[in-house]
Amino acid sequence: xxxxxxxxxxxxxxxxxxxxxxxxxxxxxxxxxxxxxxxxxxxxxxxxxxxxxxxxxxxxxxxxxxxxxxxxxxxxxxxxxxxxxxxxxxxxxxxxxxxxxxxxxxxxxxxxxxxxxxxxxxxxxxxxxxxxxxxxxxxxxxxxxxxxxxxxxxxxxxxxxxxxxxxxxxxxxxxxxxxxxxxxxxxxxxxxxxxxxxxxxxxxxxxxxxxxxxxxxxxxxxx
Amino acid sequence: xxxxxxxxxxxxxxxxxxxxxxxxxxxxxxxxxxxxxxxxxxxxxxxxxxxxxxxxxxxxxxxxxxxxxxxxxxxxxxxxxxxxxxxxxxxxxxxxxxxxxxxxxxxxxxxxxxxxxxxxxxxxxxxxxxxxxxxxxxxxxxxxxxxxxxxxxxxxxxxx
Numbered sequence: 001x002x003x004x005x006x007x008x009x010x011x012x013x014x015x016x017x018x019x020x021x022x023x024x025x026x027x028x029x030x031x032x033x034x035x036x037x038x039x040x041x042x043x044x045x046x047x048x049x050x051x052x053x054x055x056x057x058x059x060x061x062x063x064x065x066x067x068x069x070x071x072x073x074x075x076x077x078x079x080x081x082x083x084x085x086x087x088x089x090x091x092x093x094x095x096x097x098x099x100x101x102x103x104x105x106x107x108x109x110x111x112x113x114x115x116x117x118x119x120x121x122x123x124x125x126x127x128x129x130x131x132x133x134x135x136x137x138x139x140x141x142x143x144x145x146x147x148x149x150x151x152x153x154x155x156x157x158x159x160x161x162x163x164x165x166x167x168x169x170x171x172x173x174x175x176x177x178x179x180x181x182x183x184x185x186x187x188x189x190x191x192x193x194x195x196x197x198x199x200x201x202x203x204x205x206x207x208x209x210x211x212x213x214x215x216x217x218x219x220x221x222x223x
Numbered sequence: 224x225x226x227x228x229x230x231x232x233x234x235x236x237x238x239x240x241x242x243x244x245x246x247x248x249x250x251x252x253x254x255x256x257x258x259x260x261x262x263x264x265x266x267x268x269x270x271x272x273x274x275x276x277x278x279x280x281x282x283x284x285x286x287x288x289x290x291x292x293x294x295x296x297x298x299x300x301x302x303x304x305x306x307x308x309x310x311x312x313x314x315x316x317x318x319x320x321x322x323x324x325x326x327x328x329x330x331x332x333x334x335x336x337x338x339x340x341x342x343x344x345x346x347x348x349x350x351x352x353x354x355x356x357x358x359x360x361x362x363x364x365x366x367x368x369x370x371x372x373x374x375x376x377x378x379x380x381x382x383x
Contacts, residue, residue: 091353169230
């Protein structure tokens, strides 16, 4: 086959077809592997429940961050703020948060005294929402520090509740995975920031998160 | 309750992510090395007294291996093989001490994550791998601490 300049297009067509087939094969392999991994990760907690009578496996851990609006909004806000701040914080914040959250979890497990955790969590929602609503472009060190400090409080709450009796590892995997996925949801929402209307939506979302944080803080202060 | 295929599967997942940043020519050798080491160690009779050390080694390996995704320039060939053998040893040891014979068959396929991960690592997907690796580090820290600390269990929490 020749184009209008008389050039042979056959090698190009072959190359593009091969590239398409390769992409399809990679997609199939990725899907297969993801299925296998999901099978391994999801099957283990179910097995672990056998006979314990407790519900502390993967599913319980996964649901935990989703069951409290304070956690949920803070996690989404971390992703959203990261997306708003762009590289490198778009991936740095979701990388820092789980690691620091785990350290907070250990502090919770050993009952290390901390300022009231409910206050810290409520403040995290308020501050992170405020950062997004105010379109605050914090420097890397400041954004990372803010997220790390709040990660300690969220991890502390999880650590206090981490069950040791029934598949605690499955529980940990569940809540870390759910936390990470909430970050991704936040990044997804933040992706619309490139459009003018999207920018408004992101800031309004931040404002709503901040308002919710104010309400959580109000409750945490005992009113 | 701990053991089963999950610790080994998480270690293999961490290895797969680390190998995604390794030279392509070493991937096959590393996967084979990890598999052989895991099979060999899972068949070894380990004394029960080693249980805590084996789990500690497994979780430390998960954290260290997952952290390798941040190594500037990726993981070199010799380091890839070292990481693979190390992962195989600890995965096999956890299965030998707290797993069933079939658990190895459930954990080993996780190594295949290296295929999509290596593909992703070529482009902007590298970020996704680094984020997921940080989740593995978090799980490893928590799981390692669980062995050292009696947790309060199902006490009412701040949301109740």
